[in-house]
Amino acid sequence: MERFKRASVMGIATAAVLAGSVGVAMAVVDPSPPTPPASEPVTARPALTARATVGSIGAWQQFRVYGTAEHLAPGTKVTLQQKQGKQWVSLPASMHTTHRSTYRMRVYLGLKGQNKLRMVGGGTTSEHVTVVVH
Known part of the structure; x- marks a missing residue:
């Protein structure tokens, strides 16, 4: 009886090992489609937005220009420009x-x-904003 028990345990263990090997072999031979080559990561372009708090204002009255700097590092210097004639002039x-x-x-x-x-700043410019001064 002891011999029969030992033989059946050995048979089960052998079957488990063989089944595991077959499972591994099947996993290795799995015909999955090849992965496409890794393309270079696409870097997002930096962008600035600009809005004014007013559309019309009196001369030398305060208003604000505000916006966001997308895909630019925090602390990037931004400068206000004004169109004078056909040129954009940086204001102080x-x-x-x-x-x-x-x-x-x-x-x-x-x-x-x-x-x-x-x-302007970080190598990019925003769309223009129009403010009428009277």
């Missing part, structure tokens, strides 16, 4: 973005009429 108004990559700048304009403003 700049600041660094916050730790959340936002900015909020106080602005005073004395040039009467329609003023187009934009923000």
